[in-house]
Amino acid sequence: MRVGLLGLGRIGAFHAATLAAHPLVDELIVADPVRTSPYGRPGDPFDADAVVIATPTGTHAELLIEACRRGIPAFCEKPVAGDVERTREVLEAARGNRVQIGFQRRFDAGYAALARALRDGELGELQRIHMITADPAPPPPEYIRLSGGIYRDCHIHDFDILRWVTGREVVSVYATGSNRGAAFFDEAGDVDNSAAVLTLDDGTLVTLQGSRYNGAGYDVRMEVAGTKGTQVAGLDPHVPLRSAEGLQPSGAPWPDFVSRFRQAYTDEIDGFLRSDRSLCSIEDALEALYIAETAELSRREGRPARLHEVRTTDENEVPRVG
Numbered sequence: 001m002r003v004g005l006l007g008l009g010r011i012g013a014f015h016a017a018t019l020a021a022h023p024l025v026d027e028l029i030v031a032d033p034v035r036t037s038p039y040g041r042p043g044d045p046f047d048a049d050a051v052v053i054a055t056p057t058g059t060h061a062e063l064l065i066e067a068c069r070r071g072i073p074a075f076c077e078k079p080v081a082g083d084v085e086r087t088r089e090v091l092e093a094a095r096g097n098r099v100q101i102g103f104q105r106r107f108d109a110g111y112a113a114l115a116r117a118l119r120d121g122e123l124g125e126l127q128r129i130h131m132i133t134a135d136p137a138p139p140p141p142e143y144i145r146l147s148g149g150i151y152r153d154c155h156i157h158d159f160d161i162l163r164w165v166t167g168r169e170v171v172s173v174y175a176t177g178s179n180r181g182a183a184f185f186d187e188a189g190d191v192d193n194s195a196a197v198l199t200l201d202d203g204t205l206v207t208l209q210g211s212r213y214n215g216a217g218y219d220v221r222m223e224v225a226g227t228k229g230t231q232v233a234g235l236d237p238h239v240p241l242r243s244a245e246g247l248q249p250s251g252a253p254w255p256d257f258v259s260r261f262r263q264a265y266t267d268e269i270d271g272f273l274r275s276d277r278s279l280c281s282i283e284d285a286l287e288a289l290y291i292a293e294t295a296e297l298s299r300r301e302g303r304p305a306r307l308h309e310v311r312t313t314d315e316n317e318v319p320r321v322g
Helices: 010-021 057-069 084-093 109-119 141-147 156-166 183-187 262-274 282-301 308-312
Strands: 002-006 027-031 050-053 074-077 099-102 126-134 170-178 193-200 205-211 219-226 230-233
Touching (some): 002 010, 010 262, 057 084, 099 262, 109 156, 109 219, 109 230, 141 183, 156 219, 170 282, 193 282
Parallel strands (some): 002 027
Antiparallel strands (some): 170 193
8 A cells, every 4th residue: 555654753663664664655755844754755645545644733624534534544653633622623623534643552562461350350340550651851841831730741551541541531530749859840831740540331430640851861751550460561581670679671772662562563563554443442532531631621720620621621621831
């Protein structure tokens, strides 16, 4: 097939190499206003059998709508759009077209093993979940100003994989945060350390922590505990942890998210090219965004918040970062 790729930034460049090496891709057409790639040729990326969108967040909605208008299957990095209302607009425009959103943790072997263990009863009845996403160093100030905040930008991955692993829905969130580092987080209305308690629709409690200052390395884990046992995704030889009793991982810590999820990024593109259905739909992305919006509402107002508040509230009334 002929595939178009929009965007050659960090993840776009990775996708370019993946697509160029894929056995189903005969031709790769790339488009970026400032970057070039040794993979593929410049041209109109919509003159293709499928399109991969890896451009800046603010362009996703418009490009997805254009792909759907032309009837071209589209893969797009998260998020679909910067807010709920625009995401709903893209959802309506995409009716009848295949769109897959890039939540790569669904393709990670550890998270897949957790989902199977729960589904097959290996862990018994679900009792509690703990999740963590921590970056080794913060993004630049200009990124933070446009990111939408740590819950929308970073923890939305946790929210999506929580739904995918458990098959449950979040009903309420009690979120908080603090600023322990650079002033530009506070200036953007954001936080650099986060914590939240989420309640699932079966009463299961989920604790969540995050940080932009995890200097030991990139740390992403999900611990699922049931009546028969506990399993953890992300507790591998590269996890940036050291036991107080002296035990330590055998490998160097993960330096960033691309290194940690390299195989998952490759597998999600393979899934997009081979499948005749979306493996992570716009509806899924919207549900994760609802959770993120609820977390941000809770953090800003200092109270527990329920998802129905952002589902039924006009978008203009939902608090925004900055």
